[in-house]
Amino acid sequence: MLVLLFGSRALSAHEVIDAEQVRAVLAAVDAADARAKNAAGSATEGDAKLALGLAQVETTDILNRDLAAHSGRLSFNGDLLQKSLAQRNLSPSFDDTIGRYRLPRAPIEDALRLSPDAPDAAHARFALLKAEFYESFVFDPFKLVGLSADDLDRQIAESQALATAPLGPDDAEEAAFIHVIDLARAARLVHAPEAARAYAAAAHKALATFAESYPESMRAASARVILKGLGGGE
Numbered sequence: 685m686l687v688l689l690f691g692s693r694a695l696s697a698h699e700v701i702d703a704e705q706v707r708a709v710l711a712a713v714d715a716a717d718a719r720a721k722n723a724a725g726s727a728t729e730g731d732a733k734l735a736l737g738l739a740q741v742e743t744t745d746i747l748n749r750d751l752a753a754h755s756g757r758l759s760f761n762g763d764l765l766q767k768s769l770a771q772r773n774l775s776p777s778f779d780d781t782i783g784r785y786r787l788p789r790a791p792i793e794d795a796l797r798l799s800p801d802a803p804d805a806a807h808a809r810f811a812l813l814k815a816e817f818y819e820s821f822v823f824d825p826f827k828l829v830g831l832s833a834d835d836l837d838r839q840i841a842e843s844q845a846l847a848t849a850p851l852g853p854d855d856a857e858e859a860a861f862i863h864v865i866d867l868a869r870a871a872r873l874v875h876a877p878e879a880a881r882a883y884a885a886a887a888h889k890a891l892a893t894f895a896e897s898y899p900e901s902m903r904a905a906s907a908r909v910i911l912k913g914l915g916g917g918e
Contacts, residue, residue, distance in 0.1 A: 700759060701746060701750055701759060701761040701762050701765060702761060703761055703764075705746075705761070706761050706764055706765045706768070709742065709743055709746065709765065710765070710768055712739050712742075713736075713739045713740070713743060713769065713772070713774055714772070716732075716735045716736040716738075716739040717736055717739075717772065719735060719736070720732040720733050720735070720736040720791070729798055730794075730795050730796075730797075730798030730799025730802060731795070731799055731802055732795075733791045733792075733794050733795035733798065734792065734795035734796070734799060734802055734804055734805075734808055736791045736795075737788075737789075737791035737792030737795055737808060737811075738792070738804060738808060738811065740774065740776065740787065740788050740791060741787060741792075741815075743769060743774075743775075743776070744776040744786075744788070744815075746762070746765065747762060747766055747776065747785045748784045748785050750762035751783070751784060751785075756783060774788075776788050779819070781822070781830075782819055782822050782829055783822065784818070784819070786815070786819055787811070787812070787819070789815070792808045792811065792812055793812070795808065796808060796809065806846065806849040806850050806851055807855070809842065809846060809849070810846050810849070810851055810855050810858075810859055813842050813843055813846060813859065813862065814858065814862070816831070816835070816839060817839065817843075817862050817865075817866070825865055825869060825910075826869055826872050826873065828869070828873070833870075833874070836866060836870055836873075839862075839866050840863065840867060840870065843860070843862045843863035843866055844863050844890075846859040847859045847860035847863055857898050857901060857903070860890075860893070860894050860897065860898070861894060861901075861903045861907065863890055864890045864891050864907045865907065865910065867883055867884075867886050867887035867890055868883075868884075868907075868910050868911055870883040870887075871883035871884040871886075871887055884911075887911055888911060891908065891911055894907065
């Protein structure tokens with residue numbers, strides 16, 4: 685399935701969260717949580733909440749990778765991490781529909797509202813984009829889960845902006861790829877024929893830009909397959 689290429693990195697069937705990683709992650713979360721609480725109402729509140737939000741990005745990513753590596757069940761240490769986070773009221777919520785943990789967004793959204801120009805703002809925005817994208821489908825990206833047309837349009841604008849933002853090369857590539865796929869989704873799902881053609885043309889243009897920017901990426905080939913049935917391009 686083409687969705688297998690969407691992830692930021694491959695998973696090993698034998699990937700294991702060890703006890704030391706659990707301790708290190710919990711220590712980082714505890715420190716970030718304490719900093720955020722101490723900074724409440726101060727000039728540093730935005731930066732502190734951003735640090736907490738990014739710590740939760742890491743814990744959510746770890747739990748979802750652990751699920752994927754163990755056939756949808758947490759390993760012993762994954763379960764220990766989740767329960768320890770729940771005791772701190774910092775565990776991501778599990779969504780039965782999509783079979784994964786949803787990123788807690790409030791700390792990052794609050795942080796970006798308070799400190800929109802923080803050094804890690806682009807990274808935090810990408811974390812929100814990535815979470816919203818992967819949480820919007822199960823296997824088929826064209827069967828949306830909990831994502832409205834307005835949400836999709838907002839995601840398209842954000843992925844376009846982040847594709848040229850100061851991110852690492854892997855994150856920039858993934859943002860650009862999400863932009864292509866979201867345009868394809870809009871073209872497939874919109875009802876008005878004229879709008880569908882406009883989205884399809886934009887998707888083909890975005891794919892051409894993506895392929896030129898990342899000529900070695902396997903994602904370009906998968907995107908071409910997705911876009912073949914849209915029209916509006918070659």
